[in-house]
Amino acid sequence: MKDILEAIRDRAKKKGVSFMDARFVENESTSISLQDGKADKVSSGKSAGIGVRVISSGAWGFATTNETALKSAEDCLDQAISMADASAEKGRVVEVAKVSPVIDAVKAKFEIDPRSVPFKEKVDKVVMFESEARKVAPEKISNTIAGYGDIWQREVICNTYGTLVENEYVRTHTYIMVVTKEGALRQRASEHDAIVGGFELIRRIEPENFSVKAAKRAVALLSAKRAPSGMFPVLLHPDIVGLFTHEAIGHNAEADGVMAGVSILEGRVGQKVASELVTIVDDATIEGMWGSYKYDSEGVPGRRRVLVENGVLKGFMHSLETAAKFNAEPNGSARAQNFNNRPIVRMSNTNIQPGKQPYAELLKSIDNGVMLTKGLGGYVNPNKGQFTFSAGEGWMIRKGELAEHIRDVNMSGILLETLQKIDGVSKEYDPDTLKGGMCGKGGQGMFVGAGGPYVRVKELMIGGQE
Amino acid sequence: MENLVEIAEYGCEVAKKEGAEFVDVGVHSGMGMSVDVERGAVKHGDTAVSSGVSVRAFIKGGMGFTGASSLKKEDVRGAALKAAALAKVAQPDPDFVSLPEPSGSYPVVEKLWDDNIRGVSAGKLVGYLRRSIEEVKSVRGDAIINGGAGLGHSESAIANSLGIRASIKGSSIRMSTSVTFKEGDDVGTYFDFDNSRLLPDFNPSGIGVNAAKMALKFLGARHIQGGVMPVVFGPLSGLSIFRVICWNANAEDIQRNRSYLIGKKGAQIASDIVTVVDDPLIPAGMGSGPFDGEGFPHSRLTVIEKGVLKTWLHNSYTANKGKEKNTGNSTRGGTSITNTVVSLGTKTEKELISEIKDGLYVAVGSIFPNPQSGDISETVDWGFKIENGEIAYPVKNVMIGMHMLEFMKNIDAISSDFREEPGAIMPSVRVRDVRVAGGK
Incomplete structure (x- = not known):
């Protein structure tokens, strides 16, 4: 495949394009879905193809093919050039940052190759996780969904700078959702675990810390109260602070959004955007983390990127294009889901760094507030800086102590207001609470991680029902 | 094999021979094109072909499911064999009775496909976008304008082991314009869109003006x-x-x-x-x-x-x-x-x-x-x-x-x-x- 990509690169140079990269991506995945004790769907998928991107006539062109022959790749290049030429605008010239060529091959790391594990063993493991969960309260558990998935991916990147990088990864994950009922009331709780690695993940999971935990939480939620409605002091558990960081700050610090004029952080580098307690890092280099990688989809090494330091916005996550636009150093943040997607700026593992206060002290300081945990998902409207994220459960805090258990609820805030209102950051810290996280920006599913300490926010909007 | 129904049929036969009791195979093939605007100027043009096959094979109700992005005969065969093999390790499901039987006829649903959409060039999409940009600027010149226009056409087919054979062609064309106004820390933003199955029904005129006027209303x-x-x-x-x-x-x-x-x-x-x-x-x-x-x-x-x-x-x-x-x-x-x-x-x-x-x-x-x-x-x-x-x-x-x-x-x-x-x-x-x- 490398020879085809290099032939395309040479052809692109001859045609005089300003820049070209060609990516070959192939995937093999398996998944098992189990409901109510039965493995009701056992799946596998395969895809392969080439995506060619050029800058010609000052504009980007991109074309893809799921044929992997030289002729198809050449046609693809020609289509990309004609799409770029059709998109040319007077006065606009797209540029990419000049980088030194990288030639490297990254091999997947794992202890047990999931492709070598028989399907039956995978099914048996998921069945065991699920049956242990059911034992917690058979009379109250009305539905369970458990699943397993692994994906092997190889991406070869070749560009006109001379870069030729091969990225190979294996990722493995598992999840369980338990639904409980009492009368007409139904509640749910879920757990998941994931690594950049192989089947060793599944072999070392103890049901007590996984499926049984989800079942116990789902049972406990039957006695939880509806969440309140309004502004409250909020203590975010590390289990949800990663999601908060991803939605509230991370997306706004992606330089493609800044370049398009749709980030509230545009023009604020060097300014104080958060309380001085807040330092936020996006780090692609943490070994084995779900959002980690050595090279991005442009063949640029992934890095540790300090986004906010002691409350001051230090910079953004960049692609080659945004780095050129902002005169910044490329930091390896452009990733593509597959061959038929353009690389776009993505987070890797995004964390609020630990502070100095003990958790107990943060809790004690709240007279009437809410502690939220178990992030479920969220979204952000970056140009307004308004974000929303969901907690799977929480507790009321009364006179410095955890009080009534509350059900799932969404929260909302305005980024620049909320970051200034962070008035406590614990020293207790979990860098990976968003295990197996997927971000759907631009319609491309991408592996991301996130985490952090306990974070106290002076006030946050809670959208409960009471 | 070019005919999608035949490809689906072939997949059914392979999985059936491999021991599957019920099989259905979905096949699709299509093409898409899009052009994007960033900050008031056209910047990207993309084109993509897509195709895929997916096979569901059932043994005692347990389902094996496979997908592949290629419609080559050997890849369809591989997907069908794998689905049947997976169905053997899926657990039996007594609640599964059968896939649907052929019904004889399908209702006629008109206007799902317009061959003319295949003839729309990237240049024409760029033209739609440029008009929308002008519309926005006519409301207020300092607008931040993003958006895109795109089209797609595809054919898909389904066949099952009980004799269902069906195919459909579909087309679509779309455009959206997003407008943001900034006044200090104050931001007003909105969007509008048009989409259609048929080229004559596609009329994106006015969405730029509407998005801009609404974005102004969201200031403050x-x-x-x-x-x-x-x-x-x-x-x-x-x-x-x-x-x-x-x-x-x-x-x-x-x-x-x-x-x-x-x-x-x-x-x-x-x-x-x-x-x-x-x-x-x-x-x-x-x-x-x-x-x-x-x-x-x-x-x-x-x-x-x-x-x-x-x-x-x-x-x-x-x-x-x-x-x-x-x-x-x-x-x-x-x-x-x-x-x-x-x-x-x-x-x-x-x-x-x-x-x-x-x-x-x-x-x-x-x-x-x-x-x-x-x-x-x-x-x-x-x-x-x-x-x-x-x-x-x-x-x-x-x-x-x-x-x-x-x-x-x-x-x-x-x-x-x-x-x-x-x-x-x-x-x-x-x-x-x-x-x-x-x-x-």
Whole structure:
């Protein structure tokens, strides 16, 4: 495949394009879905193809093919050039940052190759996780969904700078959702675990810390109260602070959004955007983390990127294009889901760094507030800086102590207001609470991680029902 | 093999020979093109071909599922063999009875395909976008404009081991424009769009002006006092309420004992002004087609009639399991809604607003209750305060929270006027006594 990509690169140079990269991506995945004790769907998928991107006539062109022959790749290049030429605008010239060529091959790391594990063993493991969960309260558990998935991916990147990088990864994950009922009331709780690695993940999971935990939480939620409605002091558990960081700050610090004029952080580098307690890092280099990688989809090494330091916005996550636009150093943040997607700026593992206060002290300081945990998902409207994220459960805090258990609820805030209102950051810290996280920006599913300490926010909007 | 039905048929034969008791194979092949605008200028042009095959093989009800992006004979064969092999390790499911039998004929659904869309060039898409950019600038020159235009055409086919053979061609063309105005820290933003199955129906003229005018209206958003108040959901919001509750009425969630609608069939779940039909037969509708994902014929389905929940949405598995009629809502992996049609009321949106002294208007946004508990907890991303019968000012950091069934019963008006999109009549909806959280 490398020879085809290099032939395309040479052809692109001859045609005089300003820049070209060609990516070959192939995937093999398996998944098992189990409901109510039965493995009701056992799946596998395969895809392969080439995506060619050029800058010609000052504009980007991109074309893809799921044929992997030289002729198809050449046609693809020609289509990309004609799409770029059709998109040319007077006065606009797209540029990419000049980088030194990288030639490297990254091999997947794992202890047990999931492709070598028989399907039956995978099914048996998921069945065991699920049956242990059911034992917690058979009379109250009305539905369970458990699943397993692994994906092997190889991406070869070749560009006109001379870069030729091969990225190979294996990722493995598992999840369980338990639904409980009492009368007409139904509640749910879920757990998941994931690594950049192989089947060793599944072999070392103890049901007590996984499926049984989800079942116990789902049972406990039957006695939880509806969440309140309004502004409250909020203590975010590390289990949800990663999601908060991803939605509230991370997306706004992606330089493609800044370049398009749709980030509230545009023009604020060097300014104080958060309380001085807040330092936020996006780090692609943490070994084995779900959002980690050595090279991005442009063949640029992934890095540790300090986004906010002691409350001051230090910079953004960049692609080659945004780095050129902002005169910044490329930091390896452009990733593509597959061959038929353009690389776009993505987070890797995004964390609020630990502070100095003990958790107990943060809790004690709240007279009437809410502690939220178990992030479920969220979204952000970056140009307004308004974000929303969901907690799977929480507790009321009364006179410095955890009080009534509350059900799932969404929260909302305005980024620049909320970051200034962070008035406590614990020293207790979990860098990976968003295990197996997927971000759907631009319609491309991408592996991301996130985490952090306990974070106290002076006030946050809670959208409960009471 | 070029004929998609033949490819699907071949996949069925291979999996059947390998021991599968039931098989269905879906095949698609298509092409898409898009051009994007960034910050007021065209910047990207993309084109992509796509194709794929997916095979479901069943042995004693246990399902093996495979997908591949190639339609080459050896790859289709590989996918079929693998699906049959996986079905052998899936556990038996006694609730599986059969895939659908051939029905004889399919309804005719018109205007799903326009060959002329294949002839639309990238240059023509660029032309649409440039006109939209000019429209926005005519409203105010300092707008930040993003957006895109695109088209697609595809053919898909389904075959199963009981003899179903069906194929369909579809086309679409679309454009959207997003506008942002910044005045210091104050941001006003909005978008508008047009999409169509057929080229003559595509008329993106005016969306730039509308997006710009609305974006200006969202400057100066304020925090508001929370409370219990009436809320009007505008055309880009109201229909989604009914789409969500139809989606929640999928039989899978009911049979799996995980839905707040369990026990509600035949019960009053909404106010009596609410009648909702799932209609896949609307000509040129974006959700239209003659058959569902399993090749079962589509038909109109009344889901809610005068507030009473009339049916669950079924695929062949859930229909057989529940011993009910298949409603043709399969996606070959679950169930889905198609086009949602709601009965209109007698008053205009303006009249509905005029009757409110203190309330909220939601311009864009959906309600997504927790599918198990039915609890709603949503942010209002584009909303206005209503005061003394009129839209007063934009709001920020506002949330809505209540139970979905309470919410549905509190619907007290559906407007007579509406926005129309292919397959969708989109009226405004008024709900009384909604719990609104505000930050003031």
